[in-house]
Amino acid sequence: MADADGSTMPHSGRSSDLTGNQEGSPAAVLNTGLLERYAGPCPRYTSYPTADRFRALCANDSGTQPWDALNSVQALSLYVHIPFCRSLCYFCACNKVITxxxxxxxxxxxxxLREAEWYRTRVARAPVVQLHLGGGTPTFLNDGDLRRLMFGLGDVFDLRSGDQVEYSIEADPRVLECETLETLRELGFNRLSLGIQDFNPSVQRAINRICSPEQVRLLTEAARQCGFGSISYDLIYGLPGQDVASLDKTLDTVLDLAPDRIALYHYAHLPDRFKAQRLINSDLMPPPSHKIAMQLAASQRLTGAGYVFLGMDHFARPDDALARAAEEKRLARNFQGYTLMPADALVGLGASAISYSRDGYWQNHHSNKEYAAAIQERGEAIARGWNLSDDDRLRQWLIMELMCHLRVSRSDIQARTGQPFEHAFAVELARLQPMFADGLLGLNNRDLYVTERGRWFLRNAAAAFDTYLHRPDQHARYSRVL
Known part of the structure; x- marks a missing residue:
């Protein structure tokens, strides 16, 4: 979810490079002091305002709700939350049901499917350019129910097939069958995300997620044979028992399998918030300095192997559509992370799912029990949300420009605000001075832009423009950047 300001004033002098690399090498742009200064808690900005700001919804000044704008969308994104898992992973902070x-x-x-019906008369018959099944473990569903779900969604929404859409699913390689991959391809899925986390047996035992490289290899090869256009792996650094050497061995296996995309997430250990994490032996947790070393070494390893660093924690092969979208300035961002299929609106179905339109956000009840009761009572389960103000829209656009395109045009700012950048965002530019001083951001006659080293700190840059984050009554807790 969202987080607090981790920026500090710049230090003078140079800090040692953890990898011992010389200037000009892939890792030379980063050093321990730089990483430590910006490693604090900060929102991930999959939305603006961040979801922790959502409140009970009332109609806006014109008497409408955010979902009323769905009747004019030209392209739609669809998300379905499937919360069920067969076993508990100790690191997990997702909304899940173990059963x-x-x-x-x-x-x-x-x-x-009943909730989907509620949208039948509310959403334009716009093509669904992006569909994502998340969880939990969506492949907890058997093939029959996967078909029932997709056929039911297709009865309400305009589902398409082919390369002009991106339909993806998160999968647990421990329980995914090759036959299910064939079913998913038949249903139009063309992107697969496998939750790997780490291949080291000791780390796997510490987080209660045992998965062999052989299982992942079998599924990766089967998915390619079935015709999945993009396969991504989720990895995590900072897990109990991890160190630079063990993570490097995991990357040996990962690079040998050559997924199209890699997400390298920082593990946020928040046992006071997430009960499952209390099952982790705290004595095994690597100290912050070791996590920084892991992040630096892993990033160097991936870029050295030819992966394109998109920003934050995402890497892609140069020939992957996401890398091409970044190169062509077509990258977008939503609750599932970076995407190349921007849509006018998102409809989220299931417990805790979030939807958005040009007018705001709305989120379903978090618990399955409350979700089911609300659906039975009124056909929808909306619990809270946010009506966007004009200032929200401006900052939402600016933050997404920074995170997706790595720059914001001065002329665009002036066109939207009627003022030069320095006047419209004087306070925010003052907050960003440490990042300018550290060479993470630049400002010229045309743009505010992110430098090569600044790509690791997009969250920090975006946070400067978050008006809610800097209010005196700010009490939200967020995961650390590193």
Missing amino acids: QQYGLASSYLDHV
């Missing part, structure tokens, strides 16, 4: 009772999932789908 062996498959009937719970089947009845949950009844509610999801």
Whole structure:
């Protein structure tokens, strides 16, 4: 979810490079002092305002709600939250239900499809250019229910097939069958995300997620044979028992399998907020300096192997569509992270799912029990949200420009505000002075731009423009950047 300001005033002098690299090498742009200064808590900005700001919704001044804008969308994104998992991963902070009772999932789908019906008269028959099944473990569903879900969604929404859309699913390689991959391709899915985390057996035991490289290799090869156009791996650094050497061995295996995309996430250990994390032996947690060393070494390894660093924690092969979109300034960002299929609106279905339109956000009840009761009572389960003000829209646009295109045009700012950049955002530019001094950002006659080393600190740059983050009553807690 979202986080607090981790920026500090710049230090003088140079700090040592953890990898011992010389200037000009891939890792030379970073050093320990720089990473330490910006490693504090900060929002991830999958939305603006961030979801922790959402409140009970009232109609705006014109008497409408954010979902009323769905009737004019030209392209739609669709998200379905499937919260069920067969076993508990100790690191996980997702909204999930651990169960062996498959009937719970089947009845949950009844509610999801009924919720979809609520949107039938509210959403324009716009093509769904992006669809994502997240969780939990979406592949907890059997093939029959996967078909039931997609056919039911297709009855309400305009689902397409082919390379002009991106339909993706998160999968646990421990429980995914090759036959299910064939079913998913038949249903139009063309992108697969596998939750790897780490291949080291000791680390896997510490987080209760045992998965062999052989399982992942088998599924990766099968997915390619089925015709999945893009396969991504989720990795995490900072897990219990990890160090630079063990993570490097995991990357040996990953690079040998050559996924199209890699997400290298920082593990946020927040046991006071997430009960499952209390099962992790705190004595095994690497100190912050070791996590920084892991991040630096892993990033160098991936870029050295030819992956394009998109920013924050995402890497892609140069021939992947996401890397091409970044090169052509077509990259977009939503609740699932970076995407090349921008849509006018998102409809989120299921417990805790978030939707958005040009007018704001709305989020469903978090618990399955409350979600199901609301669907049975009124066909929707909206619990809270946010009506966007004109200032929200301006900052939302600016933050997404920085995070996706790595620059914001001065002329665009003036066109939107009627003022020069320095006047419209004088306070924010003052907050960014440490980042200018550290060479993470630049400002010229045309743009505010992110430098090569600044790509690691996009969250920090975006936070300077978050008006809610800097209010005196700010009490939100966020994950650390590193």
